[in-house]
Amino acid sequence: MKREAEAKASEIGTKEKIVQFIKNLEIPKKTEKLKKKSKEFFTKVFARDFKLTKHQLIELTIKSAILGVIMIFFLLTILAGIGEYQFSYELETSIFIVFGVSVMFGGIVTDVLMKFNYLYEILGFFTLIPMFIMVSVTIEIVIIVFAFILAIVSAWVLIMFFTEILRLTDLLNRARVVTLLLSVMAFMVAPIIPIIIFTESYTWVIIVATCLLIFSLYYHRKQSGEKQGEYFHVESLSLVKYFQLIRKSGGIPYLLFLIFTSFTLGFFASSAIEASFKTTEIITTSIVGVLSVPIIAVLLDNIGRKTAGYIILFLVGVFCIFFDYPVGTPFALNPFRMAVYVFSALMILILTGVIAGDLSAIYSRGRITGIFLFATFVGFILGSQLRVTYFSVDDFGNQDFIRQLADLSTLIIFIVTFLFSAAKDPFEDDTTIWREFLIRLYLISDNGLSMYNIDFRKIQDGEAVSPSEDLVSGGLTGLQAILKEISMSEQNIEVVKHGDMQIIFHYGEFTKAVLFVKKDLKVLREKLANF
Incomplete structure (x- = not known):
């Protein structure tokens, strides 16, 4: 009996060890599952639709650093003075008013010149002129005049920077890109303020800004010649x-x-x-x-x-x-x-x-x-x-x-x-799942010929038979012409609703893009405009 009891106790002990061993094996599995869920969560929250290329991200990072250096020079010289000269309260207010008005209307300049390359760098080099003169001279009236000029050009650089960000982003990633670049700017500016206070000199700030602008100009040359976007009519100003x-x-x-x-x-x-x-x-x-x-x-x-x-x-x-x-x-x-x-x-x-x-x-x-x-x-x-x-x-x-x-x-x-x-x-509510609403896309020339088309349902499900692209392009061009004639309007069609689908039109200089969707979302229009 004693031996049987000992054998039974040994058997129970062995079972417990086996159970414990199995549980120990399950811990890594749970850890892996937790890691996988955490990765999925952070990917969904932080990396979802973050579609900037490496080239674009580097270019915007350089530009944010340039803006940070220019703005810190502008703000510190106006608020803390430059050399032995200190701006009066009335002059500070006047300069900031000019800066604000230049910000408000500076967008007109960037919208007119948006098709030109190197505009940001050109404006940046223009800021170096008043910066250098303000540091070099001691004549009060000269410092004041160029402080106003610096306020105007700095405002244009600020507008151009945000315009560049907004041009390369969309509803899905805009906030994350803006916060990332503002963080880069903050980290660039953070060491500058104490160094300026310690050295009591702005000269090296101009040198840093110059080096950044030259590097940005060199890096920007890797881009294509013309900016992407719609044609802007100057007469509409x-x-x-x-x-x-x-x-x-x-x-x-x-x-x-x-x-x-x-x-x-x-x-x-x-x-x-x-x-x-x-x-x-x-x-x-x-x-x-x-x-x-x-x-x-x-x-x-x-x-x-x-x-x-x-x-x-x-x-x-x-x-x-x-x-x-x-x-x-x-x-x-x-x-x-x-x-x-x-x-x-x-x-x-x-x-x-x-x-x-x-x-x-x-x-x-x-x-x-x-x-x-x-x-x-x-x-x-x-x-x-x-x-x-x-x-x-x-x-x-x-x-x-x-x-x-x-x-x-x-x-x-x-x-x-x-x-x-x-x-x-x-x-909108369904912005993050915009892909589920895509049906077909057509790119049509002004004379009604189909240049490109894609059926998203075939890509997603491998289903659906698309109609003839020439038939669709000709029909859409005719529909547009008939509706303009009936309504006696010079405005182009933007959206047509047909049953359970909607047709979104977007017009370029020589072509128009037509997107068939299940739901008209703002993000789809934005992506179509950037197509």
């Missing part, structure tokens, strides 16, 4: 048509949103900075700034632009409501406030460029981008200047003043939320 373009783009609700939210943020952020911007605030804002960039990129490219706008309104609105708590110490939570302001400001800045690209066509990128950047710029400047000019930090110790300010700010955010509800989100 006028202020009336400029503002008609903005209205037709559907961007007015977004412009109001950007002006009011950036105004509120500029007011409160300048108050928080003046009250206390010590080590704790610097560390907090730096950490939040680094962590916010990927979060904002993922939010905008996966949940939509309008949702991100509501998040900003919520964050700013909460602070407007509770700004007067605790009453006695309004800046007790200053690091936390600065963190919220940094996150909101970064999202507004990125959203500005992203929405400008979403709402504009290839031939109008510059003008739409200019007005959107101007709205954000003016909002921040007016908010901070209003706070600096009419209020002091001591006013925020007054309980009644803070409550009145909080109530007024809350009212502004409420009005903006109401106006923002009228905005149409270009990032």
Whole structure:
């Protein structure tokens, strides 16, 4: 009996060891499965439809570095002075007004000249002239004149940079590309500021900018000769048509949103900075700034632009409501406030460029981008200047003043939320699965001959029989001509709905592209325009 019991116990022990051994074998399997799911998640969130080529990414990275160097020179010389010369408050304001107006209307220049190669580099070299003269001379009037010239040309470089980004991106990847390049710019600028302060010289900044521009010019020569895009008619330039373009783009609700939210943020952020911007605030804002960039990129490219706008309104609105708590110490939570302001400001800045690209066509990128950047710029400047000019930090110790300010700010955010509800989100629900709605694509010459066609259903399912391409191209050309004749309109057809499918038309100089889809998505029109 004893032996049987021992044998049985040994058998049980062996079984337990085997079970444990099997469980140990399953752990790596679970780990591999977890790794696979994590990889799929990060690929879907961060790498989905990130269709920039290596050449394009390197080119944009170089251009972001160039812009960072130029802008830091411009801002530091105007705000901190150059050599022994310090700009007065009135001159600073005037220069920034010129810069803002140049941003607003600089897009006209970039839209007219968009077909020319090396435009960004040419504008960059033009900025070197006022930069060099400002560093070399000591005559006050010369420094002031070239500071204004630098403001104008720097604004054009800024517009051209965003135009280049928007030209090479689409709804699916625009936010991630914008945040990536702004991060590159920040890392380029970060070491420049302390070195300028330490050396008290701007000369080497000009040398760095020159080297970057020469390298960009050399690298850009690998590209083809002509820019991609629609033909832009110079005769369509006028202020009336400029503002008609903005209205037709559907961007007015977004412009109001950007002006009011950036105004509120500029007011409160300048108050928080003046009250206390010590080590704790610097560390907090730096950490939040680094962590916010990927979060904002993922939010905008996966949940939509309008949702991100509501998040900003919520964050700013909460602070407007509770700004007067605790009453006695309004800046007790200053690091936390600065963190919220940094996150909101970064999202507004990125959203500005992203929405400008979403709402504009290839031939109008510059003008739409200019007005959107101007709205954000003016909002921040007016908010901070209003706070600096009419209020002091001591006013925020007054309980009644803070409550009145909080109530007024809350009212502004409420009005903006109401106006923002009228905005149409270009990032529609099915944007990320756009491939599922493709049917057929035809490229047709002006005389009605089919030049190229593809049936996406054959690629996806291996099914469906396409009609004769000559029959389709001739029929579509005839349909377009008949509808124009019946309606007595000079405008071309854009969309035709037929049963369970829609036909999207896009017109070039010598050809037209026609896309058959199951659903008319903004991203499909954008891709068709870039075809």
